[in-house]
Amino acid sequence: MALLAQDGGRIFCKGIAEAGGRRGVMHRHEAEVNRWLPSAIAPRLRWSVEVEDWLLLGFEHVPGRHADLAPGAPDLAKIVPVLGILGAELAACPVQAPLVAEQWARLAAWRRLAKDTPPDLDPWAREHLDELVAEEARAIELVAGDHRVHTDLHSLNILVGEDGARIVDWAWSRRGNPALDTAFLIPRLIAAGHHPDAAECWAEAVLAWRSTPAATRKAFAIAIWGIWQLLERDQSLPHRPALITAARGWALHRIHQHKIGNEQADQGCQPWLVKHD
Template sequence: MMQRRRWEDLPTSVREAVQQQCGPVTAVDYATTGVNSAFAATLHTEDGLVFCKGTTDTTSAAHRTEVRVAPYLPAVAAPRLLWHTDESGWLLLGFEHVAGQHADLSPESPHIDLVVEALHILTEALTPCPPVEVPHLSDKLARVAPWRRLRQAPPKELEPWRDRFDEFIALEGVAIEAVRGDSLAHTDLNPLNILITDRAKIIDWAWAHRAAPWVDSAHLVIRLIASGHAPQDAEARAASLRGGSGSAPEKLTAFAVTVFGWWEWLRVKYPAPQRARLVEAASTWAAYRLSETRLR
């Protein structure tokens, strides 16, 4: 998590630029989650609350993606971007404030149905993909090629899988083709990126990609497993989304194996406390998918 700035630490010109957009700021509540913004807080203004986040890197791909994508997101399932401003080396975004809690994806949680409904709305609204410049998920997977990288220097945690590296690399190629599509996908369904009120709203579209319509439901499967669901139950909960939790079973298996490799490669290259749990969830799903595919 990058070092966060306080409101009074922002340059005077930056605070003035923000207040030109939202009016005088009377109080500030600082966000305690998130890793990509140097400033993140709820601003109290005379006209109400605004969630504001920003970065000192004005070329930040993540924040620029959010600016480009936001106009196309249905307001019922994602907060509206009210304004953005570039000033004195800062890019700041002002969003509709959502007074909700982060999603609980554990078994029996009532939040899950709300999340599935929000993703259904988003998939319907964002397929075909709006005319917005975002990277293709297939290109990203092809560029990273996680299993090819991992085979070059396998971590000890992958010892049980070493005799299957060639198979996984082949499945990686299948997944690269399988995720090609014309939908705008979120691709980062961390529960911290889902706010719950009487409905679910999906926030932080920094890693939006053009992909197949089923990709977000497949990502949801991994998050459900990480929250305590058995793989078959996680797939069943996500299957109500458009396109189900994948297309052909073999393609879904290829995707599961590739995401397992992706998270393991991230764990090795960019260690972070939360990665181990996601690797475990992704490997659990991949093992389940591999066994299911062999039984067909």
């Protein structure tokens, strides 16, 4: 990655070697998708160049920093409008992309964990694997859709500046339910220090999430927990245990809300909605 100066302003350039491989496919996909993204939510792609086995993408430089997701951070209010645009304007992107539902069906995280259970799997999950597998199957149906979703939202892929927030790195964009990006952000907020209630309260400001049924919320929470749990089993990474803990906390919170008949869990959210929606 490099910041380049050229006529007309600065350019953020990212390049990958072995452009003929899988990473090249991903970044060509990002280049294709970019021209369909509203400029209010993503930096514009100015050029792309392939030289020998290198692929270079040059984006407009957007001043900003990675988003702060901690409780009380002012960045949280700036992210909500961007998610609103995602949910409202990305239903008609003609660029083909894999379906999230098909990917989740192939991954079948909880089903795999039930079949080949790690000895260190969370005790609650071990005792409730049948329930988790069933909810995962529902999530695969509920995540279906033709809406463009980012699928990899976290603080490093959200740039915040004086004029608001932008979303970068669309190489993993897929087609699915428009509520999915908010669902992926909720455990990120929990990992940043929010209680599940507070994270969901924040999410209520996003229309695509506010209109999402409680059963779908629960299924998404359980599916995301399973995906990260399986990925950690197959390829351990330093940041993943904290994410798994956060995803587990959200999933158990959703399950508890279902059991007590308080599935929407939106009590106390109105001040945030009035201020930021």
